[in-house]
Amino acid sequence: MPLQICIEFYGSVRLRAGESSMLLPADDIGITVGQALSSVTRRFPQLIGFCCGSDGALQPGFVVNVDGQLFTRDDSHRLLPGQTLLVLSADVGG
Amino acid sequence: MLLPLTVSAESQAVPTPGYHGRYLWVDLTSATAELRSISARDLRRFLGGSGLATYLLLYHGGANCGPTDAESPLVFSYSPLVGSPLTTSAKFAVVSRSPLTGMINDSLVSSAFALAGKRVGVDAMVITGRCETAHYLLVDGLRCEVRSAAMLRGRSCRDTEQALRKELGNEFQLAVIGPAGENGVRYATISHDGRHAGRGGNGAVMGSKNLKAIAVRGDQRVAWAHPLELQLAAKELSRRSFGSSTSKYRELGTAANLSVLNRLKALPTRNFQQGEFAEAEQMDPVQLAQDYHHTRSSCAACTIGCEHMYQPTSSTQGISGQPVRVEYENLFALGPLCGIHDVDAVLRASQLCDDMGIDTISTGGTVAFAMECVERGWLTTAPWLRFGDSHALLRAIELIGRREGVGVELGLGSRAFSVLLGPQAESIAPHVKGLELPGYEPRAAQAMAVGFAVGTRGADHNRSGAYQVDFSEAVDRYHLRTEDVHHLLETEDQAALFDSVIFCKFLRGVFADLFQDVAEYLRLVTGWEVTSEELRCTARRIVTLKKMFNVRAGWVPSDDTLPERMLQQSPIGNPQARITSVQLQDLVRAYNLARGWTAEGWVPSDTLRPLDLLDLVGDPSTVPQSS
Numbered sequence A: 001m002p003l004q005i006c007i008e009f010y011g012s013v014r015l016r017a018g019e020s021s022m023l024l025p026a027d028d029i030g031i032t033v034g035q036a037l038s039s040v041t042r043r044f045p046q047l048i049g050f051c052c053g054s055d056g057a058l059q060p061g062f063v064v065n066v067d068g069q070l071f072t073r074d075d076s077h078r079l080l081p082g083q084t085l086l087v088l089s090a091d092v093g094g
Numbered sequence B: 001m002l003l004p005l006t007v008s009a010e011s012q013a014v015p016t017p018g019y020h021g022r023y024l025w026v027d028l029t030s031a032t033a034e035l036r037s038i039s040a041r042d043l044r045r046f047l048g049g050s051g052l053a054t055y056l057l058l059y060h061g062g063a064n065c066g067p068t069d070a071e072s073p074l075v076f077s078y079s080p081l082v083g084s085p086l087t088t089s090a091k092f093a094v095v096s097r098s099p100l101t102g103m104i105n106d107s108l109v110s111s112a113f114a115l116a117g118k119r120v121g122v123d124a125m126v127i128t129g130r131c132e133t134a135h136y137l138l139v140d141g142l143r144c145e146v147r148s149a150a151m152l153r154g155r156s157c158r159d160t161e162q163a164l165r166k167e168l169g170n171e172f173q174l175a176v177i178g179p180a181g182e183n184g185v186r187y188a189t190i191s192h193d194g195r196h197a198g199r200g201g202n203g204a205v206m207g208s209k210n211l212k213a214i215a216v217r218g219d220q221r222v223a224w225a226h227p228l229e230l231q232l233a234a235k236e237l238s239r240r241s242f243g244s245s246t247s248k249y250r251e252l253g254t255a256a257n258l259s260v261l262n263r264l265k266a267l268p269t270r271n272f273q274q275g276e277f278a279e280a281e282q283m284d285p286v287q288l289a290q291d292y293h294h295t296r297s298s299c300a301a302c303t304i305g306c307e308h309m310y311q312p313t314s315s316t317q318g319i320s321g322q323p324v325r326v327e328y329e330n331l332f333a334l335g336p337l338c339g340i341h342d343v344d345a346v347l348r349a350s351q352l353c354d355d356m357g358i359d360t361i362s363t364g365g366t367v368a369f370a371m372e373c374v375e376r377g378w379l380t381t382a383p384w385l386r387f388g389d390s391h392a393l394l395r396a397i398e399l400i401g402r403r404e405g406v407g408v409e410l411g412l413g414s415r416a417f418s419v420l421l422g423p424q425a426e427s428i429a430p431h432v433k434g435l436e437l438p439g440y441e442p443r444a445a446q447a448m449a450v451g452f453a454v455g456t457r458g459a460d461h462n463r464s465g466a467y468q469v470d471f472s473e474a475v476d477r478y479h480l481r482t483e484d485v486h487h488l489l490e491t492e493d494q495a496a497l498f499d500s501v502i503f504c505k506f507l508r509g510v511f512a513d514l515f516q517d518v519a520e521y522l523r524l525v526t527g528w529e530v531t532s533e534e535l536r537c538t539a540r541r542i543v544t545l546k547k548m549f550n551v552r553a554g555w556v557p558s559d560d561t562l563p564e565r566m567l568q569q570s571p572i573g574n575p576q577a578r579i580t581s582v583q584l585q586d587l588v589r590a591y592n593l594a595r596g597w598t599a600e601g602w603v604p605s606d607t608l609r610p611l612d613l614l615d616l617v618g619d620p621s622t623v624p625q626s627s
């Protein structure tokens, strides 16, 4: 099994990306949320300035969630291989 | 018949800017109307919308009579911002004692009815009494008339609006009920232009008065304290409303919640037996926009426009083939909650609910409950009611609206129906205080679980936005601690302000500091030098006022709980989603104490003093109309 992190897109992020998910390679120590989002914007430049900057910093109004469990806006949070990062509007529900 | 109108001298006083300083009281039994004053003090204490209407409901003895008794008041209330250039402010509240819960029931609706209703020259309208036969109430300025609605009996909300529009012209704005309201379905709605005062059965209260519709028109405008500054502030707010914090609503609408909540295992499925629905992704609005003709619309005076409509591809006899407004709540309740993934069927079911004039959440909740009872062999009279069967859902909705067959019991709501079926059924009925749960699995969202339990109108996501807390970094949604409850209070207080001042809650991400920003808008509209601290106190006052209504209506501490099954089992496939009765009680106690109430939830008088509510203690008939 290659070491990977899955990124899932929801709502307007999915609409703009035109995809519902993507896979990122990751080594044993994983990557940070900021690095993951930065990779996302390289693949989907249309997301720059919408949900995050090209440096991977989240824009206000958006949040990420790890494995459906932990919500965070901390771009230094480390993702480990096998984990899934959800990118979504901070306004979940309503 | 023209109603003679009595005008009190006080109602002629110069009003506070933003307000008319008076309300219209109509008694259908005696066919009389009165123009009564509302003091500046009471306007500032309760603002408008939900707050002012709750006050008027209490004042007119709404807690002391049965919800469908003739004397039960039905209150329509506008707000100081209605008619202003501030985006999303064209809304009104409808408040009564709920036939479903027996408690306070405040529903918010948009849109042009609020503008026309306020232009009548009043801040609220209180309707009491009962017509002998079906009638509609025409309020043309201060000229009130009741007219026969015999020709409208049994007609859908949409047909009723069309017929009255043809008769009266487009200047009148209409609030109507469908067959369900006429037939006393306990979760019947009041419809305006396809939008519904949906929850808790205000439509049944209106129906019990033999009132099929209300038509309003007027030309009385209020003054604004600082009109030029208000225009500028409104322009700036509109500009901010186009930002990324509202993109979800503009681009996809609330239906976007479905996939997210499914992923978070918080999507109620098959009567809350599961928190995930295998076919949820098929119902995602990104997919819907590809599969169905998609259009967008908005309420009056709104720059966001969150209404997304989809055209069903097949039609069913009796259901108009119009585009259907899809929100997360109708999608979840008529879809996964009933085990249904056929989107076309969900669209037609939503349309049928709108035509009948019934709340989609309570409809889905009660039907899903009945489906599980059939599966378990506890309900044998309607064996055709099966999870996943979209024909059964459509048939059930038709029967509910017409109050025929099993629709008689379904029309009572899940709580009353479960009592007829026995204690096992009662333990799985998906309600709090009689109001069916909306689309958040409380065991996987424990802040929302507490919000549901303590909610004054029952299980509700609009008076407590606690799900915002669950789906954030603030708490662990599977292990809420008592010290976390202050987050819940904040969402309730914010909702009380939104619903009373009135702004649409979908603006919430636009405000840097809601209380501060609203204080400034109120200053510009009314001229009051109001602070954010004052508004925080106002919000707490309104929440406590609703609680006081419930206490008067017979609330007891044991009402603040969740369905028994939810305190005993996890949803299938998510063992960490678990909350015990003891945990919930601890959290509810912490909530009550944080509100300044007793641990059990009673409201002590030393809490009422700083909230300026002491005059509401005691017999409501002695409540002074203070000045």
Ligand code: SF4
Pocket: B088, B110, B249, B297, B298, B299, B302, B303, B304, B305, B306, B307, B504, B505, B506
């Ligand atoms: S955001 Fe949606 S619900 Fe709110 S006022 Fe606008 S159209 Fe109406």
